[in-house]
Amino acid sequence: MQRHAEIDLIKKILAYEENKSTDMQSECSSINVDCYTRKDQFAKEEQLFKEMPIIVGHSSQLPEAGDYFTREICKVPLIVLRQKDGSLKAFINVCKHRGGRLAREASGKGLRSLVCQYHAWTYETNGNLRGIPHRDGFSNMPEGCKSLTELPLTERFGFIWLRLSPIKVGDKDGGFETELDKLLGDSIIQDLEGYQLDSHVVFDPKDFHRPINWKLAVDTFMENYHVKKTHKETIDFMFLDTVGSYKKFGLQQRNLYPKKTITSLREKDESEWHVREHGNFLYLLFPNTLLLIEPDHINVSIVYPDGIGHTQLINFTLLAKAPNEKGIAYFCKNNEILYRALEEDFSMASDVQQGLYSGACQEFLHGRFEQGLRYFHDNIEEALKT
Numbered sequence: 001m002q003r004h005a006e007i008d009l010i011k012k013i014l015a016y017e018e019n020k021s022t023d024m025q026s027e028c029s030s031i032n033v034d035c036y037t038r039k040d041q042f043a044k045e046e047q048l049f050k051e052m053p054i055i056v057g058h059s060s061q062l063p064e065a066g067d068y069f070t071r072e073i074c075k076v077p078l079i080v081l082r083q084k085d086g087s088l089k090a091f092i093n094v095c096k097h098r099g100g101r102l103a104r105e106a107s108g109k110g111l112r113s114l115v116c117q118y119h120a121w122t123y124e125t126n127g128n129l130r131g132i133p134h135r136d137g138f139s140n141m142p143e144g145c146k147s148l149t150e151l152p153l154t155e156r157f158g159f160i161w162l163r164l165s166p167i168k169v170g171d172k173d174g175g176f177e178t179e180l181d182k183l184l185g186d187s188i189i190q191d192l193e194g195y196q197l198d199s200h201v202v203f204d205p206k207d208f209h210r211p212i213n214w215k216l217a218v219d220t221f222m223e224n225y226h227v228k229k230t231h232k233e234t235i236d237f238m239f240l241d242t243v244g245s246y247k248k249f250g251l252q253q254r255n256l257y258p259k260k261t262i263t264s265l266r267e268k269d270e271s272e273w274h275v276r277e278h279g280n281f282l283y284l285l286f287p288n289t290l291l292l293i294e295p296d297h298i299n300v301s302i303v304y305p306d307g308i309g310h311t312q313l314i315n316f317t318l319l320a321k322a323p324n325e326k327g328i329a330y331f332c333k334n335n336e337i338l339y340r341a342l343e344e345d346f347s348m349a350s351d352v353q354q355g356l357y358s359g360a361c362q363e364f365l366h367g368r369f370e371q372g373l374r375y376f377h378d379n380i381e382e383a384l385k386t
Contacts, residue, residue, distance in 0.1 A: 001190075001191060001194065001275075002190075006273070006274075006275050007270055007273060009245060009256065009275060010262065010265060010273050010275055010278075012245065013240075013243065013245065013256070013258045013262055013279070014262065014263070014265065014266060016243050017240055017243055017258075017262070017263060021243075022242055022243045022244055022369050023244055023245050023246050023369060023371065024369050024371075025368045025369075025371050025374070026368070027368065028365055028366060028367050028368050028370075029365075029366045029374050030363040030364060030365050030366060031363060031364055031366070031377050032362065032363055033356060033361050033362060033363060033364055035215070035377065035380075036213045036215060036216065036353075036356050037213075037308070037356050037357060039308060042213075042305070042308040044384050045214075045287075045305065045380065045384070046074050046075075046305055048287065048380075048383055048384060049074045049164060049287065049288070049304070049305065050074055050076065050163070050164040050165050051163065051164075051165060052163065052179075052183065052287070053154075053161045053162070053163055053176070053179060053180045053183060054073075054161065054162065054163070054164070054287070054288060054289070054302075055159045055160065055285065055288075055289045055302055056071055056073070056078075056080060056090075056160050056161075056162055056302075057069060057071075057080065057159070057160045057314075058158055058159055058160065058197075058200070058202050058300070058316065058318065059088075059155050059158055059159070059160060059198065060158070060200065060202050061107075061160075061202050061205075062080065062081070062082045062088065062160075063082070064082060064109065064110075065082050065083060065084045065086070066081070066082065066109060066110040066111040066112060066125065067081065067082045067107075067108070067109050067110075067111070068080060068081035068082070068103065068107065068108055068109075068111050069106060069107040069108075070093055070103050070104075070106055070107070073164060073304050073312075074164060074304070076092060076164045077092065077093040077094060077101065078090055078091065078092055078093055078151060078162075078164070079091055079093040079102065079103050079114070080153070080160060080162070081111060081125055083125060083126060084125070088153055088155060088160060089125075089126060089127065089150060089153065090150065090151040090152075090153045090162045091127050091148040091149060091150050091151065092148065092149040092151065092166075094148075094149070095116035095118065095119075095121050095123075096121075096129070096144070096145040096146075096147070096148065096149075097116065097118070097119055097121050097132075097145070098118060098119065100116040100118030100119065100121075101116070101117055101118075102114040102115065102116055102117070102123070102148075104117065111125060112125065113125065113130060114148070119133065120133050121133075123147070123148055127147045127148035127150055128146070128147050129145070129146045129147060149166050150166065150167050151163060151164065151165070151166060151167065152168070152171040152172075152176040153176075154176055154177050154180060155198075156177070156180060156192075157189075157192040157193065157195075157197050157198060158196075158197030158198035158199070158200055158318070159197065159289075161180055163176065183250075183251065183252075183286070184252060184285070185249050185250050185252060187249045187252075188249050188252045188254070188283070188285070191254070191283070195293070195298065196320075197298070197318060199320070200298070200318040200319060200320055201318070201319055201321065201322050202316045202317070202318065203297075203316065203317040203318070203319050203323065203331055204316065204317050204331065204332065204335050205314070205315065205316035206314075206316070206339065207312065207313070207314055207315070208312070208313040208315065208342075208346070209306065209310065209311070209312050209313075210310070210311050210313070210346050210349070210350065211310055211311075211350065211353060212309065212310070212311050212349045212350055212352075212353045213305075213308060213309055213311065213353060213356075214288070214304065214305040214306075214311045215376075215377070215380070216311075216349040216352055216353060217303045217311045217313060217349060218284070218288065218290070218303055218376060219349070219373060219376070220345035220346075220348065220349055221282055221284070221290050221292075221301070221345075222253075222255070222282075222284070222370075222373045222375075222376050223244075223369070223370040223372050223373055224239060224242060224243075224244050224257045225242050225367065225369065227239055227241070227242075227257075228241050228242075230344050230345065230348055231341050231344055233340075233344075234337055234340050234341045234344060235337065235341050238259050238260065239257055239258070239259055239260065240258050240259065240260055240262070242369055243258055244256055244257050244258065244369070245258075246371045246372045246375070248375045251286035251287075251379045251382070251383060252283070252284065252285060252286055253283065253284040253286075253372060253375050253376065253379075254281060254282070254283050255281070255282040255283075255284075255372050256275070256279050256280070256281055256282075257279060257280045257282060258278060258279035259278050259279050259280070261277075261278045262275075262279055264278075265278065276293060276294075276295055277295050280292055280293060280294060281293040284372075284376065286379055286383070287379075287380065287383070288302060288303040288304065289301070289302050289303075290302075290303070294334075296320075297317050297318060297319050297320075297331065297334070298317070298318040299315070299316075299317055299318075299338060300314075300315065300316050300318060301313055301314075301315050301342075302314040302315075309353060315339075315342070317331060317335060319331065
């Protein structure tokens with residue numbers, strides 16, 4: 001964020017606090033409840049995940065050649081691994097012989113080859129077929145069976161981005177990177193570059209599986225109206241009640257949830273104003289990655305649909321450098337509060353999930369100050385049209 005924009009944003013928040021107001025739309029809006037329950041809607045959303053760039057991890061998780069991790073996203077098993085030349089490649093984690101699984105562990109180091117657990121077909125880490133037991137039985141093998149199915153991948157802003165559908169013509173000539181740039185847009189790219197995430201390291205990763213629709217998981221991040229009640233035992237004491245700023249950049253969003261300490265800036269010169277010290281930016285990198293910008297670290301939550309009523313969340317903290325013993329204790333304590341707050345959100349989302357099929361609500365209402373929700377759901381509908 002440019003400095004003049006930061007100053008203007010702080011002034012806006014201070015005015016809101018003084019006038020007991022906040023960012024508001026001219027009127028409230030609503031969405032049909034069946035957007036969480038319709039099978040045809042979910043099938044379209046799942047396909048959307050397969051056709052656009054999504055984040056699957058951070059570059060620091062795979063620092064050395066042979067390092068890898070596996071994921072299963074939208075029924076696509078994949079493996080991401082660091083090559084000898086330092087680049088990354090991603091493949092569908094399926095043998096081209098009879099569909100057996102290759103790597104079974106969630107992550108590992110020093111991988112030299114991929115061996116199918118079914119018939120021992122062996123592949124190089126670059127995906128090329130290396131060995132077949134009793135090769136003479138496959139003398140007329142099709143070309144497509146001689147290498148694993150590769151997925152387009154790039155490392156940008158410290159994150160690993162890929163598409164769950166196989167490489168297309170032009171992807172390797174910069175097409176996938178161009179697609180990502182177009183999706184993010186100049187403003188979000190500028191913000192991400194400013195955080196220098198490519199030099200950060202992952203701390204305290206955790207995976208969650210919860211019986212909720214993936215959009216309910218995202219919804220909990222997109223407004224701060226619920227903080228006073230839902231998080232009264234964890235984080236409410238820090239934040240202004242329902243005061244915030246919400247901005248949309250195409251399909252991307254940037255919300256600001258200011259802390260009570262921001263009012264202290266009224267007594268300071270503008271040269272000392274830094275919004276990151278007095279509020280949390282929340283970025284939604286469409287469709288499913290949430291970046292919560294804290295003063296000295298960044299929390300990342302990646303939401304994957306795992307069925308119409310089930311969600312997988314991958315969470316980790318990004319630190320500017322690997323912490324020492326004192327730093328580990330500090331960030332563990334901080335994350336203890338974070339994950340308690342997440343469980344509070346999951347509990348509320350589970351309540352909503354259980355009521356979706358009850359018929360009590362035909363639509364959900366979004367208040368004038370809950371425009372982050374409106375932007376998110378409007379963007380899904382817009383993306384599904386293209």
